[in-house]
Amino acid sequence: MDSRRAEAFSDGVFAVAITVLVFDLLPIGHEALSYRVLAMGWPQYSAYVVSFMTIGIMWINHHTLFGNVRVIDRTLLVLNLLLLMGIVAIPFPTALVAEHLTGPTSSGGRPAAVVYGAVMLVISLCYNAIWVHLILHAGRLGYGDAGRLREAIPRVGPGRRIPRWSIGLGGYLAGTLIAAFWSAAAALAVYGLLALFYLFNHLPDPPPQPGYGTEE
Amino acid sequence: MDSRRAEAFSDGVFAVAITVLVFDLLPIGHEALSYRVLAMGWPQYSAYVVSFMTIGIMWINHHTLFGNVRVIDRTLLVLNLLLLMGIVAIPFPTALVAEHLTGPTSSGGRPAAVVYGAVMLVISLCYNAIWVHLILHAGRLGYGDAGRLREAIPRVGPGRRIPRWSIGLGGYLAGTLIAAFWSAAAALAVYGLLALFYLFNHLPDPPPQPGYGTEE
Amino acid sequence: MDSRRAEAFSDGVFAVAITVLVFDLLPIGHEALSYRVLAMGWPQYSAYVVSFMTIGIMWINHHTLFGNVRVIDRTLLVLNLLLLMGIVAIPFPTALVAEHLTGPTSSGGRPAAVVYGAVMLVISLCYNAIWVHLILHAGRLGYGDAGRLREAIPRVGPGRRIPRWSIGLGGYLAGTLIAAFWSAAAALAVYGLLALFYLFNHLPDPPPQPGYGTEE
C-alpha cells in the first residue's frame, strides 16, 4: 500500500479524535449558568487545551515520521492502527481527569491521572515501535538509507546522546508513577511539560515531496 | 511541511466541528413531541444556523488565507492548531446560548453570550496572528513578496484605510462587552452582523494552483 | 476557489453526518436487553437505513453535480454551505421519527414526519438553486457551455418533459402535507419512494477528469 492513503486515513482519525474533545466541555452550565459555574469549569478547559495540543503535536510528528515513507508494509499498517487506537482513546482519560481533579469525587484524581499516563505510554510505545521498524527496513520502505534515518533521531542537546524518543517513554512512565503513588496535579504538570517539549524539540521536517503541493 | 496536508487536516477538523452542531438539536422533542415543543426550539435552530454559517465562512476564509501558502513552518502549524482549538470549541458556547437564551434559566443568557464572544475573540486573535506571521515571512512561505500580501489586506470601503481584520477583533470585543454589561440579545445581533460582514466582504481568492483541480 | 477543495470539505461533512446516524441506535437495549427489546427497535433500524441511503444518494448526486464544475464562485460556496446545513441536520428529524413513530408518545409521529419532510424540502431547494446557478453561469464555472448542462437535466421518461429535479420538490412537499394533515406512515412511504427514485433515476456521470484517478 502506498503511504499517501494511509496518511489520509490517519489524518481523518486525528481530526475526528481532536474534535471529540469538545464533548468534555458540553456538560458545563447544562443545568444552570452563571459566571461562578463557568469559573468552576477550569479543569475541563485545562484538560481540553492540554489534550488538544497533545493530539495536535502528535499529528505533526506523525506527519513528520511518515513524510519520508513511500511504501507501507503490513507491519507498519498494524503498528499505525495500534497508534491510532491510543490517539482515539485520549478523550476518555481527558474526561476522567477533567471530572475528578476537583469537586466531591476528587479522590478519583490520581486514578484518572494514571489512566491518562497509561494511554500516553501506549502511544509512546507505538511511536517507538514504528521508529524501530522504519530503521530496520529503511531501504525497502523508501527512506533511502538507514543512515539518514538514524541521523534524524534527535538528541537532547548537542552534547548528550540520549535519543529524543526515550524522553517520551521515560517521562510518561515517571508521570504515571507519580500519579499512582503521590499526586495527580504533579503528574499533570509532567504531562504538560512533555507536550511543551515535543512542541519545540521536534523531528526534522522531511523534504517536500514532488507533485504534492509544490509548485515546481 | 508542505501546506496541502495541513490544509487537508484543517478541512477535516472544520468538517467534524460543523457537524457536531447537530448534537445541539437532538434533545428537542426527546420526551414529548408536538408543534408547540418544536416551536419552542427556535433558540436552538437560530444558534445552529448562526454557528453553522460562522464555521462555514471561517472555513472559506481559512482556505483563502492558506491558498497562497506553499510551505508551512512550525510557527504557522502551532498558530493553526490554536485557531482550530477555537473552531472546535464553537459547539460549546452555541449550546450555552441555545439553552439559556429563553426559558426558566434565562438568567444565564448573558454569561452564555459572553462565552460565545470570548471564543470568537480567541479565533479572531489567531487569524490575525497568522496574518501578521504571513506578512513578516511572505517570501519564505511562498507568498511571492510581502507587497502583494499587504495589498491583499482588504479595507472597509475604498476611502477608509481601516484594515478589515480589525473589524472582527473590535466587533467581537464590543459584542462581548455588550453581553457582559447590557443584553444577550443585542450581543447576538452583533455576532450575526459580523458573520454577514465576513460573508460579503471577503479576502480576494488566491489564483488557482496548477495541478489541483485545474484542467490545463 | 477551485472546486476540488470544496468537494473534499463537502465529502468530509457528508461522511460525518452519515456516521452520526448511529447515535440514534445507541439507546436501544441500554437498560435491559432481550430479543423483544431488540425487535421493538424496528423504527430506529428503519430510520437508520432510510436516512443512511438518503444521505448516501445525496452524496452521489452532489458529486455528479460538482463533477464538471471547475471554478467555484462565492455564490456557489454559500449555496453549498446552505445545502450542507440541511444534510447535517438530517440526524435530528431521523431521531424524531425513530422515537415517535410508535410507543406511548406516538402522538408525535406526524410532527416528526413534518420536520423530516421540511428538512428534505430545504435540501431540495438548495440543490435546485445550485442547479439554476450552474445553468446561468455555465461558461464561467467550467461547464463548457450551457447547452450541454441543459441537456443533462434528466426528464421523467422519454415522452415527458417534466425536469427531474421538480420531482424532489413536489414529492417532499406532498409528503410534508400528508404528514401534517393525514398520516405519518404514509408520509414516510413517500420519502422512501423518493429515495428509491433518486437511486435509479440519476444524473449522468461526468466524464472522468484527467489527473484524478485515471492511470493514463
Place this chain on the structure above:
Amino acid sequence: MDSRRAEAFSDGVFAVAITVLVFDLLPIGHEALSYRVLAMGWPQYSAYVVSFMTIGIMWINHHTLFGNVRVIDRTLLVLNLLLLMGIVAIPFPTALVAEHLTGPTSSGGRPAAVVYGAVMLVISLCYNAIWVHLILHAGRLGYGDAGRLREAIPRVGPGRRIPRWSIGLGGYLAGTLIAAFWSAAAALAVYGLLALFYLFNHLPDPPPQPGYGTEE
C-alpha cells in the same frame, strides 16, 4: 465516477466510525472513580480493542479491494454504501456487548453477541457482493482482465481450494448461531479469531498507482 473520490469518502466514513467507538468508553468512572471501577470496565476495553482492530482491518481490506478499480459504476457505489452502512453500525453492537457481557443485566449477553454477529454477517455479504461484481465486470471496471482478479482470490493454505471470503461468511454465521444457542463468550472468541485471521491472511496488495504517492 472515478474511484478515487469514492475511496476518499469511504476513508472518511471509516475514520469517523472508528473514532465513535470511544463513546463506549466515556461512561466508565463517570460517577465515581477508583481502581476497582476502572478494572470493572474490562468488557468495555476489550470491545473497544476488538471493534477498533476489526474496523481497521476492514479499512485495509477495503483499500486493497478498491485499489485496482479505476472506474466505479452505479452498482458498485450502492454496494459500497450498503457496506458502509454496516461499518457505521458497528459501535452499536459493540456498546451492547460491552454493557451486557457482565453485571446485573448479563442475561443480555447472548442477544448482544447475536447482534454483533448479524452486523458482521451483513458486512461480509456486502464484501462478497462487491467481489462478485468486480469479477463479473473486471474489464470494464479497470481490473484489466478477470483472470488476474480470479487468481487474486486467496485460498486457505496451498492445498485447499476454499476461497478465503467464504471463511468470513461461515465464521460469522457460526459465531452468531453459537451466541444464539449456547454462549456469548464463545461467540466473542470466534469473532476475535476471525479478526486475527483477516489480519494475517490478507488480499494481495495492488501495485502502486502512478502519480499517487510514488516519487518516480
